Amino acid sequence: MKIRNGFVSNSSTSSFLIVGTGDDNLIRKLMNAMKIRDDEDLPEGFIQFEPSFGVHESKPFSIYGDEISYAYVGFDIEDDLKCGHTLHTLKRSFIREAKTLGVEVTEKDLNLFYGEVGDG
Numbered sequence: 001m002k003i004r005n006g007f008v009s010n011s012s013t014s015s016f017l018i019v020g021t022g023d024d025n026l027i028r029k030l031m032n033a034m035k036i037r038d039d040e041d042l043p044e045g046f047i048q049f050e051p052s053f054g055v056h057e058s059k060p061f062s063i064y065g066d067e068i069s070y071a072y073v074g075f076d077i078e079d080d081l082k083c084g085h086t087l088h089t090l091k092r093s094f095i096r097e098a099k100t101l102g103v104e105v106t107e108k109d110l111n112l113f114y115g116e117v118g119d120g
Contacts, residue, residue: 016064017081017114019090020074026109030061030073033101060097072113087112 098105
């Protein structure tokens with residue numbers, strides 16, 4: 001899987017802007033809480049953007065990665081930021097949603113991830 005920082009607008013790449021975690025331990029806990037198995041080749045509902053990247057759109061979070069490993073768990077925030085929500089507010093939303101799943105997450109566990117993905 002290739003992940004590059006920055007935004008590119010050609011048809012062979014997809015851009016993303018999310019708040020979430022890239023910590024393997026938290027990813028595993030959140031996926032288990034959402035009843036998504038990380039040992040499946042491609043979980044049901046996995047949307048392949050490119051041969052080397054996709055997203056499993058789940059509630060409340062999406063899982064970003066490929067069929068071998070998951071890079072991030074989070075949610076897209078581009079529209080929220082355009083509406084005036086702050087990163088702090090969006091992190092608090094993530095923490096509340098994780099808590100409803102029984103997973104403890106702190107603000108320090110969360111980051112803003114952005115970039116573009118593709119197979120080139």
